[in-house]
Amino acid sequence: MTMNDTAPSSAAPKARKAADKSARTRSREFALQALYQYLVGRNDAGDIDAFTRDLAGFHKADSVHYDALLHGCVAQADALDALILPKLDRPMAEVSPIERAVMWIGAYEFQHCPDVPWRVVLNECIELAKSFGGTDGHKYVNGVMHKLAEQLRPVEVAANAQQPRSARKGTQGTEGGKA
Numbered sequence: 001m002t003m004n005d006t007a008p009s010s011a012a013p014k015a016r017k018a019a020d021k022s023a024r025t026r027s028r029e030f031a032l033q034a035l036y037q038y039l040v041g042r043n044d045a046g047d048i049d050a051f052t053r054d055l056a057g058f059h060k061a062d063s064v065h066y067d068a069l070l071h072g073c074v075a076q077a078d079a080l081d082a083l084i085l086p087k088l089d090r091p092m093a094e095v096s097p098i099e100r101a102v103m104w105i106g107a108y109e110f111q112h113c114p115d116v117p118w119r120v121v122l123n124e125c126i127e128l129a130k131s132f133g134g135t136d137g138h139k140y141v142n143g144v145m146h147k148l149a150e151q152l153r154p155v156e157v158a159a160n161a162q163q164p165r166s167a168r169k170g171t172q173g174t175e176g177g178k179a
Contacts (some may be wrong), residue, residue: 024116025124026061028105031069032128035101038074045074065113072112073104080104087147098133099141106145110152118153119160122146 021029034052037043049070052058073080084103085092092100106125109116125145129138150157 021060023060023062024065025127026057027063027066027069028124028128029131030055030058030061031066031073031105032098032101032132034066034070035073035104036097036132039097039101045071068112069105069108072108073101076108077104080107083107083148083152084144087144096134096137099129099137102128102133102137102141103144103148106141107148107152110148118149118156122149 030052033055034045034048037048037051038045049067052066052070053063080103081092084100084107088095095103102125105128106121109121109124110118113121122142122145126138126142129141133141
């Protein structure tokens with residue numbers, strides 16, 4: 001067997017590899033990193049954008065979606081905070097910058113990306129929080145984002161609740177190749 005051959009494996013499925021990530025997932029990851037710089041470093045969004053575009057792997061991201069997320073979240077930061085704050089059980093100052101940026105991304109997508117199903121937005125936010133946030137930050141993000149989904153996408157959430165549980169499972173984490 002050569003190095004290019006692959007032997008069948010009976011091992012358990014592994015975590016999603018970087019090669020398996022969609023362009024939209026990558027755009028969310030880069031937007032999260034950029035928003036973190038914005039929140040923590042108080043850097044100019046244009047400077048952050050230029051820096052982020054030079055990072056390794058950016059060419060594999062959906063740059064249009066990244067632009068919408070970064071610049072949309074920065075432009076609407078106060079409005080996004082106003083949506084998120086009533087869903088929190090603590091002051092915004094006590095929310096980590098990672099979780100705050102993840103929630104900005106989710107709230108922005110709920111409002112401005114109707115082509116992305118609400119469950120995909122929710123799942124992507126949870127995955128971002130798992131990958132970049134604190135130990136249980138994804139649980140907190142899940143609770144807040146679910147409440148936001150009910151507020152911002154009530155028809156979609158209600159329609160999903162009417163489906164049998166087995167039918168709902170198949171819609172999580174997929175975006176027609178655009179997650």
